[in-house]
Amino acid sequence: MSSTSAAGLPAVLVRRQTLSGRLALAVFVFAVIGLVLMPWWAKPGTIRMIVELCCYIAVAQMWNMMAGYAGLVSVGQQAFVGTAGYALFVLAQTFGVNPFVAIFLSLLVPAVLAVPCYLLLHRLDGPYFAIGTWVVAEVFRLAASNLTFVNAGSGMSLGVMREYSAFERNVAMSLLCALMILVTIGGSYWFLRSRFGLALIAMRDNPVAAASQGVDVRRLRFMIYVASAIGCGLAGAVYFMAQLRINPPSAFDPMWSNIAIFIVMVGGIASIEGVLIGALIYFVAERWFGAYGASYFVVLGVMTVLVALYARGGIWGMISKRWDAPWFPIRRHLVQVTEAKP
Structure with missing residues (x-):
């Protein structure tokens, strides 16, 4: 998009894409296609x-949107x-x-539950908010452990999947996996490049200053919380x-949050690139050193x-x-347009 301002000032172009971004976008598209075609090339x-791995990426990116931006x-x-x-x-x-x-119907449950949870927790700040989210998760775990409707602590098995062949299940899982990455990674990228993304980045840098410029901080945080709940769901x-x-x-294993925190902190908070790097590091480390148990987690x-402490950007x-x-x-750069002389 180009425009010419007041008389005497040169026209400028708002540049949003870069060469590295175009290359990464091409790799991302090929990766999604590769996920869709997994049944034909992967065991x-x-x-x-x-x-x-894709589930780890999705949960970590949702945590990244909450902690890194909101x-x-x-x-x-x-x-x-x-x-x-x-x-x-069920x-x-x-x-x-x-x-x-x-x-897809199951996503309505975290979407609905996220509303009262946020209304309960949004008055808390900092470590109190974090502790509150852990308490809510424990309440859900205790409820599931005592509800006979879901077999209490015995859990449930998805026996209906026997109606589908192994190949059909693999095709379905591949499509769902590709969709999950598109929604969490692609959706986050689209959101951050929108006007809501500008408001979110402003809120991340200084919530008070963002609110003084017209950003509805409470509404935006609520949106991110609910979207994160749906993505994790x-x-x-x-x-x-x-x-x-x-x-x-x-x-309701706390390891879900622990994994997300590790991925985002090591890879780089407030960046989609950091989530992908951190997820790969965790995935490889888990495969190589997971057998060491407690020592590995330490x-x-x-x-x-x-x-x-020493590399906060990961x-x-x-x-x-x-x-x-x-x-x-996701940044916008103003580039001066050089007009050709007649």
């Missing part, structure tokens, strides 16, 4: 691992992962809804459909603390300081 075990640090995102997972199993197994339709529904079983300890925790922050080549550019 079932590989598909399960990729689905798991200033809402949560340690209870597992509340929405678990509720959507349980909703899927709809498909108890009420006979097609499981692939039930995935989608990841939970896809993950537990792949697992074919759910129970309260796994559905190392991850120490790494997160060190990054928070790995992507260090990269972007040296090379200005964003994969998902």
